[in-house]
Every structure is written in structure tokens, then in C-alpha cells.
Amino acid sequence: MSTPFDVAVGGGAAGAACAAHLAQGGKSVVVLEQGPFPRSKPCGGGMAASVQRWFPFDLSPAVDQVIRRVRFTWNLEDPVTAELPGEAPFWIVERSRLDAFLMQQATTSGAELRCDWPVHGMARRGERWQLHGPAGSVCSRAVVIADGSNSSLGRPLGLGAARPRYASTVAVELNAPVDDPHTARFDFGLVHHGFCWAFPRQGGYSIGVGTFIGREAGDAEAVLQRLLPDLGQPGDAGRRQHSVLRIWDGHHRLHGDGVVVVGDAASLCDPFLAEGIRPALLSGSLAAQSLGAWLGGDSQALATYSARMRRDWGESMAWGKRIAQVFYRVPRIGYQLGIKRPTAPQRIAQILSGEMGYGDIAQRVIRRLLLQQG
Ligand SMILES: Cc1cc2nc3c(=O)[nH]c(=O)nc-3n(C[C@H](O)[C@H](O)[C@H](O)COP(=O)(O)OP(=O)(O)OC[C@H]3O[C@@H](n4cnc5c(N)ncnc54)[C@H](O)[C@@H]3O)c2cc1C
Structure with a gap:
């Protein structure tokens, strides 16, 4: 039997980010992508520049445009414009370029990319995972499930949302x-x-x-x-x-025995503004850190991944979900009372640039209400 890889990873932004970190950390990595790579991906490509802090290499080759302000309208009228904070706060990336750039970081550090390799199933055999599909089978010590919004691999293992x-x-x-x-x-x-x-x-x-x-x-x-x-x-x-x-709909376990789920497959996308690239890159980066520790013998390291994702992303999304539920049911009122509040565009800009979470906004609102009552 051939030597197993340390980690088998899916393609996409989350998988490629994870593969790049793992390969640069000296792990043997195989990336299994169902189609060709790079591939086109419907995506606005809006991404907070703050994601740069999770990578040891410069992401600017993947940046297509720098956004300096955001303009909100209601029926194309009643505009509100917000200047984004910071130097270069919000980027537009072309997804095939970003994903290819991350993948290139992985492959130049030794990761093996197998295209046209759809994973149809995976099973734990002793200390190993066996992944299989029409292109054959692959054996690895750990698996990163990164198969996007149509993911079929996490649910049978009880990972991520049972009913996305x-x-x-x-x-x-x-x-x-x-x-x-x-x-x-x-x-x-x-x-x-x-x-x-x-x-x-x-x-x-x-x-x-x-x-x-x-x-x-x-x-x-x-x-x-x-x-x-x-x-x-x-x-x-x-x-x-x-x-x-x-989209994000609750806290879930994102790890199992030698397996983690990242990106859209883990239902991380912001339920208010559909921001999914940042959580994909965050989860890919944190998963790589935890897997590195787990492969080194720390049996609790993958639980740390679920906990970190909950703390660093999920807590904000729980507020984002509540805000979205109210806003999208009565959007005209939401626009007038929310977006058109003098400070609101700036707050949304801070959310988009990664400077603030939805929890910060909720706390400000609660404080304001308490002050009004007092
Ligand atoms: C129209 C649209 C606009 C968007 N705009 C934005 C935006 O402006 N900003 C933002 O932050 N987010 C945006 N998003 C969300 C963002 O695109 C996703 O959250 C992000 O792509 C998630 O990355 P991922 O790596 O988890 O999944 P994906 O990028 O979908 O990658 C999953 C990969 O897995 C592969 N795969 C799937 N099944 C298998 C299998 N069985 N075996 C092997 N490989 C498999 C797929 O081919 C794919 O390459 C948008 C989404 C849509 C649909």
C-alpha cells in the first residue's frame, strides 16, 4: 500500500488556502478537485483586505480592484455613500485568479493537485481516511472537506448543518x-x-x-x-x-476524527451580506493550524478549530442572522431606520472591511436603547 498523504483537501478558496498553509508547513498534501483548475466561479469577488493577516505571502497579485467607498440605494434612488476606513480596505478579486494564486502557493510548496477528481465518498479505516471516486482512491491521515455549497461529504459525518x-x-x-x-x-x-x-x-x-x-x-x-x-x-x-x-444558520461541530469542514461546506457565509470568501479563507487558515497540531500528536487540536470558528466568526454571524431576519422581512423600514441612520453606512463599511462584527453593532444598539430608557 502506498504511503498516505498527511492531508487530502478539496479545491476552492477555502481548500486552496488550507493546502497552501499545510504545504508551507511541510505537510504532504493532495488537493482533489472535481473539475479543471482554475475554474470559473460565479462570485462578486468582494473581500476585506484584512484577510491578508492570515497569510505569510502577499495576496496583492490576486487583487483586481481596490474599493474605497460603498454606495447604498433603495430602488436605485435615495443614495447613501460611505467612505471605507483604512488604506486599501476592500478588494475585488477575480475568483479564478485568487483560487489559482492560492493553489500555486500550495503546489510550489509541494502539494499535489489532482484535477477531474470528484470525491464520491470517504470512509475511516483504522488511522486513515480512504477517499474514493471514479478517478480511483486516495489515502490520507486527515481530510479537509471543502466542497462548497453543494457539499455532500460533511453531513453523513455529522459535520456542519444537518439541514443547510x-x-x-x-x-x-x-x-x-x-x-x-x-x-x-x-x-x-x-x-x-x-x-x-x-x-x-x-x-x-x-x-x-x-x-x-x-x-x-x-x-x-x-x-x-x-x-x-x-x-x-x-x-x-x-x-x-x-x-x-x-449561509450561516447556527453553530455546528466542524470537526471529527481526523476531519474538518471549511468554507461554504461548513455553512459559514454571512446571512446578511453573503460574504463568503473571508470565512472561507479564515476557516482554511485555522483548519491548517489545527491540523498541523493534530498531526503532531495533539488529539484536542481539531476541537480547537470548531471552537475558534465559533468565537472568531460564528458569534458575529449569530447577530448577523438576527439582523438579516428583521431587515429582509421589512426592508423598506430597515433601509430607512438602519442604512439611512447617519452612522449606519460607516458601520456596514466596517463590517465589510472586517474591522467590526455584527455583535459590536448589536451591542451599540442595545446600549443606545438602555441610555434612552435611563
Ligand atoms: C453569485 C455569488 C456572488 C458572491 N459574491 C461574493 C462576494 O462578493 N464576496 C464574498 O465574500 N463572497 C461572495 N460569494 C460567496 C463565495 O463565493 C463563497 O462563499 C466562496 O466561494 C466559498 O468558497 P469555498 O472554497 O468554500 O467553496 P467553492 O469556492 O465553491 O469551492 C468548492 C470547490 O470544491 C469543488 N468540489 C465540489 N464538490 C466536489 C467533490 N465531490 N469532489 C471534489 N471537488 C469538489 C468545486 O468544484 C469547487 O472548486 C458569492 C457567491 C455567489 C454564488
Whole structure:
């Protein structure tokens, strides 16, 4: 029998981040990706620049555009603009480039990438995991489940959400002249129970519609027919890409015996603003740290991963979920009382740039209410 890898990892942003850390830490790593790599991935690519702190290498080669302000509207009117804090607070990345860049960091440090290798199942055999699919089988001491929002591997092991909650999305990549390359736009009035966005990138926009209650982005086409002309484009411009996105819906165990689940497969995506790249990179980075310790003999290290994700991400998302539940049920009121509050855009900007969590916002609101009562 061939020597097992230390770790078998899935592809995608979360998996590639984890693989890069593990390979740079001297672990033998195999990345199993069901398709070709790099591959295109419907994604707005908006990402807090603060993710840089989790990586020992410079991420700027993967950055397409730097965002300096955020503009919110209601039905394309009633605008509110917020300047983002810091030097270069929010980046737009092209996903195939970011994922390929992270993967390159992994492979140049010795990780082996196997494309067209869909994992169909995995089983624990003694001290090893056996992963299998049509391309054969692979043996490893540990596994990182990183198969995204349609994940099928975590649930049979009791990892992540038993009944995941989904947002539905429609994405459009548009090649067009961009009038303000440093402003990201969000509109909360056009979409029922969600929002649409237009993020500038080199040579065009990443546009999308996200619905957070119910699995169908039912009115997405009508939304695009209004949003695209507002950007000076015909309503039917660009190709529509439909997908679902697992969103955070509660704290869950993210580790088992020699196995962890990361990224969308772990339902980490922000239920208010659909931010999924930052938790994907955070979980990939923390999982690598814990796996390094576990492979070195610390039997409790993987439990530390679940605990850290709960503390560093889940606690904020629990508040984000509550805020989303209220906001998306009465979005007009939410926009007037929330987004249009003088300090609110700045707070959302701080959330997007990773400077603040939803819990900080909730505590401020509670303090304000208590002061009003007192
Ligand atoms: C339209 C849209 C817009 C978005 N915009 C933003 C945004 O602007 N900012 C932001 O932060 N987040 C955004 N997100 C969310 C973000 O894209 C995800 O949260 C992020 O991609 C999660 O990364 P991941 O590595 O967990 O999963 P993925 O990137 O989906 O990677 C999973 C990988 O696993 C592979 N795979 C799946 N099954 C198997 C299998 N059985 N065997 C082997 N390989 C498999 C897939 O091919 C894929 O490469 C958006 C999402 C959508 C849908």
C-alpha cells in the first residue's frame, strides 16, 4: 500500500488556502478537485483586505480592484455613500485568479493537485481516511472537506448543518466601461428579501442578485432589467449564472476524527451580506493550524478549530442572522431606520472591511436603547 498523504483537501478558496498553509508547513498534501483548475466561479469577488493577516505571502497579485467607498440605494434612488476606513480596505478579486494564486502557493510548496477528481465518498479505516471516486482512491491521515455549497461529504459525518439554509443568487459578469472604479454599489429595494450589487472590476462589473429567504431568486430577471440600464447597459446584457449559497444558520461541530469542514461546506457565509470568501479563507487558515497540531500528536487540536470558528466568526454571524431576519422581512423600514441612520453606512463599511462584527453593532444598539430608557 502506498504511503498516505498527511492531508487530502478539496479545491476552492477555502481548500486552496488550507493546502497552501499545510504545504508551507511541510505537510504532504493532495488537493482533489472535481473539475479543471482554475475554474470559473460565479462570485462578486468582494473581500476585506484584512484577510491578508492570515497569510505569510502577499495576496496583492490576486487583487483586481481596490474599493474605497460603498454606495447604498433603495430602488436605485435615495443614495447613501460611505467612505471605507483604512488604506486599501476592500478588494475585488477575480475568483479564478485568487483560487489559482492560492493553489500555486500550495503546489510550489509541494502539494499535489489532482484535477477531474470528484470525491464520491470517504470512509475511516483504522488511522486513515480512504477517499474514493471514479478517478480511483486516495489515502490520507486527515481530510479537509471543502466542497462548497453543494457539499455532500460533511453531513453523513455529522459535520456542519444537518439541514443547510440557502440563499439563491444570479450572477452576471459584464464587460463595460466603468465610470467609478472605486465604488461598490448595493441596492436593497429592487430585490424581495435580499439585495443586488454591482462591483467594479478591471474592464467591467461583477453584478448579482441575492435572495436570503426562500430558495428561488424569482424576480432576478426583472431586477437585472432595471439595474443594468442604470449602469448604462442593455437590460439583457451578459450571461446569467444561477447558483445557491449555503449561509450561516447556527453553530455546528466542524470537526471529527481526523476531519474538518471549511468554507461554504461548513455553512459559514454571512446571512446578511453573503460574504463568503473571508470565512472561507479564515476557516482554511485555522483548519491548517489545527491540523498541523493534530498531526503532531495533539488529539484536542481539531476541537480547537470548531471552537475558534465559533468565537472568531460564528458569534458575529449569530447577530448577523438576527439582523438579516428583521431587515429582509421589512426592508423598506430597515433601509430607512438602519442604512439611512447617519452612522449606519460607516458601520456596514466596517463590517465589510472586517474591522467590526455584527455583535459590536448589536451591542451599540442595545446600549443606545438602555441610555434612552435611563
Ligand atoms: C453569485 C455569488 C456572488 C458572491 N459574491 C461574493 C462576494 O462578493 N464576496 C464574498 O465574500 N463572497 C461572495 N460569494 C460567496 C463565495 O463565493 C463563497 O462563499 C466562496 O466561494 C466559498 O468558497 P469555498 O472554497 O468554500 O467553496 P467553492 O469556492 O465553491 O469551492 C468548492 C470547490 O470544491 C469543488 N468540489 C465540489 N464538490 C466536489 C467533490 N465531490 N469532489 C471534489 N471537488 C469538489 C468545486 O468544484 C469547487 O472548486 C458569492 C457567491 C455567489 C454564488
